[in-house]
Amino acid sequence: MKTISQSPRFIGMAAAFLSLLITGNALSSDSHEAPAPTAAATPATPKAKVAAPAVNDDQMSKALFEKISKGSGDIIIRTGDLPAGAAPSEVKPADKPKAAKLAVKPADKDAHDVHWSYVDGPGGPENWGNLSKDNLACSKGKTQSPININVDRAVKAELAPLEFLYRPSPLSIVDNGHTIMVNYGEGSNLLVDGRQYRLVQFHFHKPSEEAINGERTDMVAHLVHQHHDGSLAVVGVLMSTKKPSSVRKSWFGDDAVIENPMIQTLWNNIPLIKGKTEMPGVMIDVNQLLPADRNYFTYMGSLTTPPCSENVLWFVMKNPIYVSEEQVKNFDRIYPMNARPLQPKGDRLIKETRGS
Template identity: 50%
Template sequence: MSTILSGRIAAVLLGLSLCVAAAQASDVHAPDPRNSPVKPMKDADADKPATAKAAKARGFEDPMDRLRQRLAEKLGAQQAEANPDIVRVANRPGAASTTPVRSAAVQAGGGGGNAAALDAREPAEPRAIAARPSRSAVAAHGASPHWDYSGDGAPENWSKLKPEFSACSAGKRQSPIDIRDGISVQLDPVQFDYKPSSFKVLDNGHTVQVNVAPGNSIEVMGRRFELVQFHFHRPSEERINGRQFDMVAHLVHKDLEGKLAVVAVLLDRGSVQPLVQMVWNNLPLEKGDEVAARATLDLNALLPSERGYYTYMGSLTTPPCSEGVLWMVMKQPVGISPEQIGIFSRLYPMNARPIQSASGRLIKGSN
């Protein structure tokens, strides 16, 4: 192939030499400009046509320019034929482009293309499309992590995840707390009005939550609160005089004004807890699933025999950490077996918010 290419180039160069000689001869026998109808050029550089099309319009064409053009066309055709790394693309549908682009091998640095191929430039549009990020990548970039108990979504970062979580760091009456230095007073007992009810068990990604049918309530301080749901934490979020328990159940209630009251039942290692076992028997297989139990559940079986309690004003222990929550922490813990603790720990080894500052809040305990 290189021999054929060299022969063709030599033939072109020979033709170029002959044409140059002919052009010089024509200059010798050129007519006298004074007898020619064409006005002689005073300054060849000033009046030289700007383009080949303008030159033809004025009846003038430099034979050297024509020969150079022909030579470039021939050489370009030979290189395109000899070099498989050069491909041609269409700038618009139905129109062939004369702009060579590098093949994938050359672009990757693994091709053996010649200098012409390496100097080629790709069309601008394919480059722009290749550089444009996908919609899924844009959506993923900059997304806030979900709140959790470790990693980027850990409790110390909750307030940074969303503006509505600001109370998690700026609040002054946050929960849980270490209950100590409380004052003993004659507190009215909490009136529990619990009855056997249907229930559903939900693994919400943070804990095991039990949604109970309406009809269960408590009355405390002259106000009535309807039970909404209860859930579990491991270990207990609350501490009493520095002591932390194996687990805790939070029973969440709401009154007609939307105010919340939470009863915390501390769970300590001991014997099997029947109500907890009913919940575990209906655990969903996947996070986000909810299982409707066939049996009914009586929450009286979860309460301690002694109903003394501590009370204080606090907050939710999960985002958005809303304050104004009435807390009642039962003094007497309820037993739960090591096997039952182990079942929950397989799902949530640790889902307790760290202790928050009491900030001088009044804590009362029943005597």
């Protein structure tokens, strides 16, 4: 056992330290709580644990010298060195950080509570880029769609024909809250200039998003294709209720546009509940949405809905398909207007197939 030489200098230091500890103990006992009746009394409530019995000089001295005799290198008396019941129990501080987190959490919502729409306001087209960092192209992009196609400024060129390698598919239709969309089965492809894109889905806008010489048609169908490398190609098929005078019948004929059978099949099967996909067991053939004349305009653009991703190859058919006014009105009853405003063309090149 280690022997401690109790020199006058050491005893003096110890006495001074004991005096400070006893004074501190007296200060710590200065509270507004009534003291316990006796040191041996059993605490009646949790608060009685805080009011600890006083530590006398003999207990403090004994604890101090036992600490020194262990040769720990310091002479600080800790809670564990005092006799059982002589030290006050620790009171845990209030858990403030948790309260702070609860106060901050609701602030995380802000813009995410606003969903994009075609109506002017916080979620309108001019604010799409502010709703999410994923939508920055909607406001910062340089090659956005749709655009106005000025026929006089389009470059007439010998372009590769569009090969529509489409086959029938079971109908899978959904009202996604922005449009009526059809998810198309596998095996249908667009082949252009040796590059193949798979038809993924098609959907509708009213009026047409694209404008030809500043004019929009009643509606448009967008056929969305994807290459295996992830790049996109969209075919825009304009839809009109008015046939041009060159294809009208003679004066005794009927100029009214008859219903498009493909469109009527789709409208007949629109789900009653938004967001619910219906598969009614009906087969459809998307070839019925294509005009007989396959001439087209082409340019580089973007998706016309958030996130407005760019580098999308666009083909806009020069000639529309025809639908009845009643078919347009039926779509109007669900979506009166779901077309993005025209975007700046900038210095983009628009090409046009040479032909009618």
